[in-house]
Amino acid sequence: MVGSKLLLALIFRTGWEISMKRALAIGLLAAAALAAAPAAPQAEKSEVAKMTLKVGDTAPDFTLLSDGWKTVKLSDYRGKKNVFLAVYVLAFTGG
């Protein structure tokens, strides 16, 4: 009787150990998946922010509003003037 009880305890114990190992593995997998998930959109974002134009490319045409609310097209300058385009963030701050 004592021997069978011990065996039962042993089976119970090893069984628990296996399930714990399995749970740990599942937990690790879940953690890995969670860690990988936010990394993907971040990588996408930095790619979006990278300027897509290179020297030698034809500049895409654009229509912008001037400070006098008139439209200014890049194509208006074609064949007439060289264009220097300075993109400034919050220009009025002087920063």
Add this chain to the structure above:
Amino acid sequence: MSLDSPAANAAFAKQIGVTFPLLSDMNKKMLKSYGILKGYNLHDDTFEWALRANIVIDKQGVIQFVEEGDSAVDPNTALTMCTTLHKKEPAK
């Protein structure tokens, strides 16, 4: 050019007395097509701002010079490019 409204640009133009047009891209179309819009995450939302950039486009509509980020704070390299382009023309 900037993301600021034409009204803000007009006030700024008056303040510093510029001789060139200050352009506004409020619908971000141009910035998107040039790939100079950057998303910043703040308060569970994304806000888009323009990157600082200097671009020189010649008379034929071809990009001759591109500079972005911190190096674009100083416009001198781009200005030199403009002068070079300008000087080249009579020879054509």
